Amino acid sequence: MNDASAAAAAGHGRLALPTLFRPWAWRLSAGAAPYVLLAPAMLVLAGVLLYPLASLLALSFQHYGLRQLIAHSGEWVGLDNYTTVLRDGFFWKVVLRSTAFAAVNVALTMVVGTLMALLLERVHRPVRVLLTAGLVLVWATPVVVAVDLWQWMFDFEFGVMNWLLTHLGIGNYIHHNWFANPLEGFAVITVVVVWGALPFVVITLSAGLSQVPRDLIEAAEVDGANPLHVFWFVVAPILRPVFVILATLSTIWDFKVFDQVWIMLNQRPAADYFLLGIYSFSESFRVTQYGLGAALAVILVLLLAIATSGYVRHYLGRLEGEGA
């Protein structure tokens, strides 16, 4: 970061008017230009991302309870917070749960999203407009409002879902509690998360689909490929970069799901519903162990980095390949 801002400062000096008359200065400023252009963005990033991240990291090495919070001074405890967290069986349970939850959600988002994008390509124009409008509406709904609506639908006493299932004769769902069994509860939360994630995936994929050359598909069909083959051997490889990006973003989003669980369970999720984000928040703001909470948050960031590194490497490799 310092390098970038130093370069930015240097760049500014060189770009001043008098330098125009010195040819060597031109060469130098051309080298500095990218940095000058990047500087504002980097400064903002440093302010809103790097500084908090550094604070978080520092916090994770301190004992930081309420007393320390009020006095604004923590006690340095080295790796204590990390060893406490890593030795706790509950932490590993939460990691496992978060991973499984993210895996299921990413898979469902991608599969359903792809199917809907393919559908969108094949339906008549009016239907396509309606579908797209619906998707955009879902997209435009603020998460808090959306989760509140879903919460009401699955409400224990007044829920639409219980009423509907009972009236359709599927079973007696009067006073059915969707969150008594965590597996069922997570199924509901998955529905909410996937529902909210679909618009972005579908719209991005259908944009990608429109770029697949028609003649390639026709050629494949002439060669006797069935629709499944066409998708698998022609369309999918072309869309691969899009898939990779979408899967990466979904992994990041689904790994750190917070609002949906927090609001759905009235800000008091039981331990069974702890995902990493919730666990970290709870340690910090519920149990006022900000140091432990910070350590958990750092671990979450590291896990995310590991989980997405494969995708990112693949993506960067591709970019370089194209650039060469």
Place this chain on the structure above:
Amino acid sequence: MRFKTLPVALFGALLAVAGCSSSAGNTPAQESGTLTVWLMNGSAPQSVVDGVNADFNAKHPNVKVDVQIQQWSDVTTKLDTAYAGSTPPDVVELGNTLVAKYAAAGALEDISGKKGSFEGSASWLQSLTESCTFGGKLYCVPYYAGSRAVIYRKDMFTAAGITNTPASTDELLTDGQKLMTANASDSNFSALYFPGKYWYAAAPFVWDFGGDIATQSGGQWKGSLDSSQAQQGLTSLKGIVDKLSRADKTGDELKQDQAFAQGHIAMIVANGWEVGVITDPKAGDPSLKDKLGVFPIPSHTAGKTAPVFLGGSDLGISAKSKMQGLAQEWVKLLAGVKFQTQMATVGQVIPNNTTLLDLNANNPLLGTFAAAAKNSRFVPNSPNWANVESANVLQDMLVSIFTGKQTIPAATSAASSQISTILNAKS
């Protein structure tokens, strides 16, 4: 996660700069600025707050009092964040189980030396004064108390052929079953509406059998909900909840009054002020007024009552407040005799002063609540107790028991070890 508190701190700093001129003058009329007060949802009726502010402004016309109402569900998070900033609210209402945590952390001003200047402080309720005392020093002023009893529908009892209110846990169960039979056609009916997370209604059953939440010896806490007495109490409660309640086994009690007002419930465990919510024209049903009765939570020993949790609130002054004098004056008004009398009569709570306890003695409903308070218990007096509450240890244990996810021995043993860990943690 310090960065989350940063915007609040910045905002606080801005406010501090903006309010620099406050309380610069020496005479009351010259003092200016804003006194920020946090009260809890449902604590003081608006008329009482308005009265306190009017009296306060009569003396300090240029000081603006900003009373903000907070919700119980997320108040600790908000308090932590506010205290981390440089200008927390000047006066805060704190649940009596939360005071130790904030006093120990240095968030509250030590007012031991000023106790005598508060009207009626010599006859403050003993248990509330204790909740304000930490390490021998006084950190807050008792505000009001509340204890729970059973609110019931007299008309439903009569219709089910029940003539006397239950005098024992067994009778509570048999009367409840009569009510369930009499209302068998109503699939929403609960004889006793008991949401699964309602810990403060469950605690009396534990205490009644001689159990406790935690015990202290040699400075070490030990969670004791796994004792055989505590388990007996919870077993008895589970039997009642299984047979009499159709409330959400994972839900909390926040909306029980509205649910009660809808007419499918015969009994709830509630605080005295909840009578007002049930009969409120907007939130409840005023026509229920004459149909309500109250009886104390019965003991398993016939004729006795179970010990109840003495809830309540205290008023604390923030150590970081720059208006210590004004904050104290505002607290003196609300905690003084004039407005405590109104808290009892209008607010329907137990006032902070023993000399005012008889105000509601003639009220058949509120009198029972006041009487129940005489046989009351409190939570472990530890600065870490608030963390047990925030971590939902007791609520989660109850939910596991009521939903059958865990057996009573397994659930209580898990909760006990969790309580031991939290209470003994370095705060």
